[in-house]
Amino acid sequence: MTELEQKQQLVELAKSFYQRGYSVGGAGNLSVRLDDNRILVTPTGSSLGRLDADRLSVLDMQGNVLSGDKPSKEYVFHLALYQQNPKCNAIVHLHSTYLTALSCLDDLDQDNAIKAFTPYYVMRVGKLQVIPYYRPGSPEIARELSERALTGKAFLLANHGIVVTGSDLLDAADNADELEETAKLQFILQGQKIRYLTDDEVKDLENRGK
Ligand SMILES: O=C(O)[C@@H](O)C(=O)COP(=O)(O)O
Numbered sequence: 001m002t003e004l005e006q007k008q009q010l011v012e013l014a015k016s017f018y019q020r021g022y023s024v025g026g027a028g029n030l031s032v033r034l035d036d037n038r039i040l041v042t043p044t045g046s047s048l049g050r051l052d053a054d055r056l057s058v059l060d061m062q063g064n065v066l067s068g069d070k071p072s073k074e075y076v077f078h079l080a081l082y083q084q085n086p087k088c089n090a091i092v093h094l095h096s097t098y099l100t101a102l103s104c105l106d107d108l109d110q111d112n113a114i115k116a117f118t119p120y121y122v123m124r125v126g127k128l129q130v131i132p133y134y135r136p137g138s139p140e141i142a143r144e145l146s147e148r149a150l151t152g153k154a155f156l157l158a159n160h161g162i163v164v165t166g167s168d169l170l171d172a173a174d175n176a177d178e179l180e181e182t183a184k185l186q187f188i189l190q191g192q193k194i195r196y197l198t199d200d201e202v203k204d205l206e207n208r209g210k
């Protein structure tokens with residue numbers, strides 16, 4: 001894909017998140033690793049529904065702005081994930097309703113906030129680690145994510161939202177969709193006796209993914 005196509009794809013996917021109610025107002029940010037380890041990031045304060053491909057921020061790995069508008073205040077955690085995980089080529093951060101509701105619950109399992117009850121969740125995401133609450137934009141989020149960058153694809157920021165990675169932007173976006181749907185199902189099933197997948201069933205799915 002050319003750089004222009006990557007920019008257009010980001011604008012389209014962001015719009016799709018916005019139109020489906022996965023982000024409202026100016027919430028959320030997306031990024032993609034371009035060639036030469038440059039990173040394309042949504043500008044701070046921008047609505048995911050109204051991005052302009054020409055104004056997207058392009059950064060180097062040190063966080064210097066090479067072109068475009070001022071980047072998302074979360075660019076530090078985006079860079080941290082790219083620096084630590086060479087297989088991570090795109091990142092989606094959303095305040096989608098069900099995942100954000102989940103992020104506000106006390107006593108979540110910090111290693112996995114959604115225990116598997118459907119195969120596709122295991123196949124796409126596997127587990128959902130919880131990052132303790134820090135003010136949006138704070139360097140502590142970047143530190144926490146950087147420590148876990150090689151241990152998973154999805155991270156729930158307590159009292160805030162979700163961070164999902166992928167091998168490319170479509171992959172990250174599909175992972176985010178699957179995660180939001182799984183969180184929704186978990187709330188729908190609240191109070192009912194869920195049959196969780198067994199450890200063997202989860203292992204079987206993980207092995208087939210390798
Ligand atoms: O929650 C926040 O404030 C940020 O994490 C966010 O979602 C939007 O910030 P910008 O990307 O700087 O607009």
Ligand SMILES: [Zn+2]
Pocket residue numbers: 027028093094095136160161
């Ligand atoms: Zn946020």
